[in-house]
Amino acid sequence: MSHDKMMYVHPAPVRVWHWVNAAGFVLLILTGLQIRFAETFTFFTLEDAINIHNYVGFVVIGIYGLWVSYYFGTMKIKLYFPDLRTFIPDVIRQAKYYGYGIFIGEPNPHVMTPDNKFNAMQKKAYLGLMFVFLPAQMITGLFLWRVKKFEDYISLLGGLKIVDTVHVLLFFFFCAFMIVHFYLATLGHSATAHFKAMFTGYEEHH
Amino acid sequence: MNKKNQGNFLIWGAVVLVVLLACGRASLSYAIENTECMDCHGDESLSRLQSEGMKERLYVDFNKFKFSVHNLNSIGCVDCHADIVALNFDNEIPHPAALAPVNCSGCHTEEGDAYKDSVHKKAGGKGISIPCYACHDYHYITHLDSSSVYERENTFCLKCHNPGNYHDWLPQKDVHFSLVECAVCHAPDTSRHVSLRFFDFVQAKFLEGEEFLQALNTDYDGFMGLVDQNNDNVIDLDEFENMVLLLRQKDAIGTFHGEVVVELTPAVHHINKGKANRECEQCHNPNSAFFQQVQISLNKKDGSRAQYQVDRKVLESYYVNHFYALGGTRVRVLDKIGLVLIFGGISVVVVHLSARILTVPTRRRRSKDRRHK
Numbered sequence: 001m002s003h004d005k006m007m008y009v010h011p012a013p014v015r016v017w018h019w020v021n022a023a024g025f026v027l028l029i030l031t032g033l034q035i036r037f038a039e040t041f042t043f044f045t046l047e048d049a050i051n052i053h054n055y056v057g058f059v060v061i062g063i064y065g066l067w068v069s070y071y072f073g074t075m076k077i078k079l080y081f082p083d084l085r086t087f088i089p090d091v092i093r094q095a096k097y098y099g100y101g102i103f104i105g106e107p108n109p110h111v112m113t114p115d116n117k118f119n120a121m122q123k124k125a126y127l128g129l130m131f132v133f134l135p136a137q138m139i140t141g142l143f144l145w146r147v148k149k150f151e152d153y154i155s156l157l158g159g160l161k162i163v164d165t166v167h168v169l170l171f172f173f174f175c176a177f178m179i180v181h182f183y184l185a186t187l188g189h190s191a192t193a194h195f196k197a198m199f200t201g202y203e204e205h206h
Numbered sequence: 207m208n209k210k211n212q213g214n215f216l217i218w219g220a221v222v223l224v225v226l227l228a229c230g231r232a233s234l235s236y237a238i239e240n241t242e243c244m245d246c247h248g249d250e251s252l253s254r255l256q257s258e259g260m261k262e263r264l265y266v267d268f269n270k271f272k273f274s275v276h277n278l279n280s281i282g283c284v285d286c287h288a289d290i291v292a293l294n295f296d297n298e299i300p301h302p303a304a305l306a307p308v309n310c311s312g313c314h315t316e317e318g319d320a321y322k323d324s325v326h327k328k329a330g331g332k333g334i335s336i337p338c339y340a341c342h343d344y345h346y347i348t349h350l351d352s353s354s355v356y357e358r359e360n361t362f363c364l365k366c367h368n369p370g371n372y373h374d375w376l377p378q379k380d381v382h383f384s385l386v387e388c389a390v391c392h393a394p395d396t397s398r399h400v401s402l403r404f405f406d407f408v409q410a411k412f413l414e415g416e417e418f419l420q421a422l423n424t425d426y427d428g429f430m431g432l433v434d435q436n437n438d439n440v441i442d443l444d445e446f447e448n449m450v451l452l453l454r455q456k457d458a459i460g461t462f463h464g465e466v467v468v469e470l471t472p473a474v475h476h477i478n479k480g481k482a483n484r485e486c487e488q489c490h491n492p493n494s495a496f497f498q499q500v501q502i503s504l505n506k507k508d509g510s511r512a513q514y515q516v517d518r519k520v521l522e523s524y525y526v527n528h529f530y531a532l533g534g535t536r537v538r539v540l541d542k543i544g545l546v547l548i549f550g551g552i553s554v555v556v557v558h559l560s561a562r563i564l565t566v567p568t569r570r571r572r573s574k575d576r577r578h579k
């Protein structure tokens with residue numbers, strides 16, 4: 001194994017954001033499950049589950065603020081925007097790799113550099129995640145937290161049940177996302193490489 | 207006494223009792239008519255001086271009393287002020303100036319008994335006295351049945367309590383207070399139901415029972431015949447859907463709001479310290495008994511209401527979007543979609559991982575080939 005090329009891909013704020021966010025998501029999913037399925041899950045009392053869910057929700061919103069400030073402050077947000085000219089062929093190439101190349105030992109067509117750390121599929125997924133799904137989840141969550149206070153907005157959206165439906169569908173999506181995300185994170189050059197990188201900031205380069 | 211004699215005795219006893227009661231009632235209400243009292247008490251200026259120099263009004267607004275539930279049920283002044291047996295006009299005041307307190311429990315015996323076992327009755331022992339009418343008022347009582355949670359709380363509990371002080375543990379307390387009547391939690395022995403009312407977007411208000419029926423071109427008796435197509439006396443989900451369509455065709459654009467209210471039974475008076483229901487799971491649970499009874503409530507002019515049974519599935523549909531008891535009345539389809547998503551995620555992982563394991567030999571071979579080259 002060559003240690004000559006260690007590459008700094010995850011700056012400290014991103015790492016902090018990531019793990020706080022990840023822990024937050026796990027808690028939100030557990031408490032969320034209990035809140036929706038109180039008859040089946042009894043990790044906590046429902047009262048506690050709701051309180052934990054609310055506090056953690058705000059932590060996740062707060063840390064999202066850190067993420068936004070960091071990425072926009074440093075203009076590294078460009079990482080997330082695909083190059084439109086090569087985007088479609090890049091996605092196809094990447095999909096081919098995950099669907100075929102990876103099985104026969106072909107190298108990953110995307111080569112990670114600090115300026116271009118995501119492959120085309122990641123860009124697309126993370127972009128939607130961070131700018132559409134997560135904010136939508138936070139806003140609906142906020143509305144559900146103080147139904148009376150946001151009554152007018154909730155009515156505008158069509159009622160409590162509509163807001164809740166969005167929150168719940170995204171919740172299920174995030175559950176599925178976590179599973180796949182965890183799995184994909186084991187697909188580095190070794191099963192733990194990406195995880196280590198998310199702690200140390202350095203990814204080994206080959 | 208043999209069986210037959212016993213039967214006869216009971217029948218005759220009952221007849222005698224009925225006759226006695228009829229005479230009693232007749233003697234009371236024919237002896238003194240309401241109008242006789244109103245000669246004086248209909249005078250708006252009738253009042254007397256209290257010891258502290260305060261004026262106490264003795265005026266009774268007969269136009270309001272007329273529509274009270276008591277007058278509508280032929281309960282007159284002296285049925286309540288029962289110690290006035292005769293008016294003696296030789297005196298300046300034709301009846302004793304100090305009358306006995308009205309005994310509501312004399313007629314409302316069950317409520318009186320139920321009330322005994324309550325923190326409010328017991329509070330009387332501490333020098334405070336909470337009579338029935340501290341909550342109910344007396345001359346202008348109307349039927350309570352069709353009142354909304356808001357009206358029920360305002361006319362009762364909120365006169366004396368500020369619930370904001372006591373429920374810090376309760377998530378969404380303001381939502382609870384506006385959609386769940388206090389007694390639903392505080393008098394846990396009562397049964398309750400979800401009452402659905404139609405909110406009209408154009409007029410921005412809840413439609414009165416009659417307005418709602420007018421919109422559908424029917425009346426209290428015709429309503430079920432119009433809506434309940436399979437005649438099982440329950441408005442099922444598809445029947446509810448048809449009703450909403452019909453309303454739309456008739457230009458009644460709006461939506462149904464729900465709220466949880468207690469059934470009017472004496473047990474609503476069983477309110478005691480520390481006895482309130484604090485188990486959130488009892489409601490926030492799809493099998494909860496709290497959502498078993500769902501009714502469309504159409505109020506009538508006299509404060510009573512007509513109620514029509516609705517299938518609880520309606521609460522789990524998108525026809526009732528402004529009433530959602532977290533978990534309790536959730537939309538079930540979403541859970542199925544959720545299962546598909548999660549199992550989808552898991553299968554992607556399992557399939558991909560298996561494929562990688564199965565193809566290990568291929569990769570090994572190819573990397574060996576490459577090294578040979």
Ligand code: HEM
Nearest residue numbers: 010014018021022025126130174178181182185194195198
């Ligand atoms: C559901 C909550 C999560 C979200 C929304 C999320 C989102 C993301 C995003 C946007 C990135 C890119 C990071 C960057 O901006 O530099 C990322 C990377 C990563 N995440 Fe998560 N993540 C979540 C949970 C987790 C969890 C629970 C784990 C571990 C079990 C994990 C492991 C990783 C790893 C290893 C990377 C680096 C991947 C790579 O470098 O290819 N994530 N995640």
